[in-house]
Amino acid sequence: MKSDLDLSTREKIVQMLKTTGPLTAKEITEPLGITGMAVRRHIIKLEQDLLIESTTLRKPMGRPVAVYRLTKQAQDLFPTRYGSVALDLLGELELESGSVVVNGLFDRRKDSLVRRYQGRMQGKDLEAKVAVLTEIQNENGYMAAFEKVDDEEYVLTENNCPILQIADKYNHACSCELKLFETLLGADVKRTDCLAEGGGKCIYRIKAAGIN
Known part of the structure; x- marks a missing residue:
C-alpha cells in the first residue's frame, strides 16, 4: 500500500470512497486541499474509467447533489487473497x-x-x-x-x-x-x-x- 504522500489525487479519491463510503464532490474536495474544479476533473475521468458512479441525493431544502461511490470494477484495485x-x-x-x-x-x-x-x-x-x-x-x-x-x-x-x-x-x-x-x-x-x-x-x- 502506498503512503499518502505517494498517492495520486485520483488514487486518494478512490481510497476515500473505499474507506468512508459514498461522498459528494464537496466532501471529497475538503480533505484534499485542492479546488473543486480540479476535483470534478478527476471525478469525470474516474467515471469515464468506470471506477466510480453517482446517484442523485435530493434534500428537503436546496438543490439535489450527486453522491459518488465505487463501482464493482474498482474493487479490483484493492488487494485480495x-x-x-x-x-x-x-x-x-x-x-x-x-x-x-x-x-x-x-x-x-x-x-x-x-x-x-x-x-x-x-x-x-x-x-x-x-x-x-x-x-x-x-x-x-x-x-x-x-x-x-x-x-x-x-x-x-x-x-x-x-x-x-x-x-x-x-x-x-x-x-x-x-x-x-x-x-x-x-x-x-x-x-x-x-x-x-x-x-x-x-x-x-x-x-x-x-x-x-
Whole structure:
C-alpha cells in the first residue's frame, strides 16, 4: 500500500470512497486541499474509467447533489487473497478426500467452461475460433494474443495466468486448460512453454486436427 504522500489525487479519491463510503464532490474536495474544479476533473475521468458512479441525493431544502461511490470494477484495485483462499480450500479438500477428488473438481470446471463457450465457436473456421478463444482468455485476465503461422497453424500466447498460485501446486489445472482449448477449437494443441513450470509465458501451438 502506498503512503499518502505517494498517492495520486485520483488514487486518494478512490481510497476515500473505499474507506468512508459514498461522498459528494464537496466532501471529497475538503480533505484534499485542492479546488473543486480540479476535483470534478478527476471525478469525470474516474467515471469515464468506470471506477466510480453517482446517484442523485435530493434534500428537503436546496438543490439535489450527486453522491459518488465505487463501482464493482474498482474493487479490483484493492488487494485480495482469492488465490490463497482457493489454495487453502483445495488443500483441505485434498487432505479429506484425496488428489483424485481435487483433480475431478478441475475436470468439472473444464466441462463447465466448454458448455459456457462452445456456442461462440459454432460455424467458425480454425482461425476465427482461435481469435474467439483469445478474446475469451483476455476477458478472463490472461493477456492473450495469437499469430498465424500458416493456414493450418497458429500460436496463442498468454502473458499472464490469473490462477498461477493454484496451477503452481495443482498441475492438473494446466492439463484441463489444454483439454479445454482442444475441445473448443477441435484442433491439435501443444503447450510449448508454461508460466507454472517457470516459463516467461504460456505458449500454445495450434494445428488443424490431423496435421503432423
